[in-house]
Amino acid sequence: MTKISIGGKLYSKNYELFEIFGKVYDFIEVLIEPDFNINALVDAVSLAKKPITIHCAHQHFGFNPGNTKKFQITKKLLDNAILAAEKFNSPTIIVHPGFEEDTISSQQLKNNTIEFFKNCFDKRLVIENCPYYKTFELTKYSLSTPKDFSDIKKAVPLKLALDFSHAISSANCQAKPPVSFIEEFIKLKPCLFHLSGIEMDSQKDSHNHLFLVKNKFEYLNLIKDIQNIPPITLETKYSSPIEYHQKDIEILRKLLNQEQKKI
Ligand SMILES: [Zn+2]
Numbered sequence: 001m002t003k004i005s006i007g008g009k010l011y012s013k014n015y016e017l018f019e020i021f022g023k024v025y026d027f028i029e030v031l032i033e034p035d036f037n038i039n040a041l042v043d044a045v046s047l048a049k050k051p052i053t054i055h056c057a058h059q060h061f062g063f064n065p066g067n068t069k070k071f072q073i074t075k076k077l078l079d080n081a082i083l084a085a086e087k088f089n090s091p092t093i094i095v096h097p098g099f100e101e102d103t104i105s106s107q108q109l110k111n112n113t114i115e116f117f118k119n120c121f122d123k124r125l126v127i128e129n130c131p132y133y134k135t136f137e138l139t140k141y142s143l144s145t146p147k148d149f150s151d152i153k154k155a156v157p158l159k160l161a162l163d164f165s166h167a168i169s170s171a172n173c174q175a176k177p178p179v180s181f182i183e184e185f186i187k188l189k190p191c192l193f194h195l196s197g198i199e200m201d202s203q204k205d206s207h208n209h210l211f212l213v214k215n216k217f218e219y220l221n222l223i224k225d226i227q228n229i230p231p232i233t234l235e236t237k238y239s240s241p242i243e244y245h246q247k248d249i250e251i252l253r254k255l256l257n258q259e260q261k262k263i
Contacts, residue, residue: 005231012036015044022048031055052088056081058096065116066098066109097143113142114155128161132170146184162190165198165205
């Protein structure tokens with residue numbers, strides 16, 4: 001089995017954390033904020049000495065490919081992410097799907113998302129499954145279920161990033177068994193995973209550390225035997241002590257039957 005690549009997630013302005021993340025993680029996934037400073041980021045990344053994967057700014061920054069009224073801001077945020085991907089040679093640019101706002105119907109939401117990515121297509125684009133909240137601030141995304149991804153993929157050749165916590169919360173909000181829901185997503189051949197600590201009955205993701213939640217992460221058995229397991233980004237609280245990150249990496253390698261890498 002080839003060695004699994006485990007990444008840590010940072011924001012583009014966490015300059016002071018790149019060096020230490022570079023010491024424990026195999027790669028760093030960077031979310032490009034709207035007002036990011038490319039030169040300062042280049043300096044920080046040079047201290048990390050690890051490959052960079054780019055995550056486009058998401059809904060909290062105004063990104064919504066599902067709402068035609070948000071085209072300009074969404075396109076601008078995507079252009080920033082493309083610029084950063086060029087600079088750091090990132091093979092992937094992770095984007096979020098559209099979400100429900102301004103009373104758009106769910107079919108319209110999906111159609112708009114497809115149209116946006118057809119117009120702004122880039123072969124590095126990887127779309128991430130998001131939750132399906134019934135009770136929280138955001139109600140529905142255009143990619144919350146395996147079927148949503150199949151529909152999108154038929155129209156525009158985006159790759160899939162499977163966020164396990166989002167899948168669990170989506171399954172629970174729809175009263176579906178989370179493990180088989182994840183299994184359906186895995187059949188769609190994701191090229192990257194997002195992982196964080198969550199309880200199996202949770203309706204909301206919390207970006208907790210793996211060792212701080214009650215979960216045996218048995219769903220990781222579903223990927224254990226894949227010949228080349230896609231990279232896994234740990235989306236935990238970046239500001240935690242570095243030992244917390246090391247502990248998560250150790251747990252993850254054990255769960256996937258991998259030897260602990262010497263640090
Ligand atoms: Zn994301």
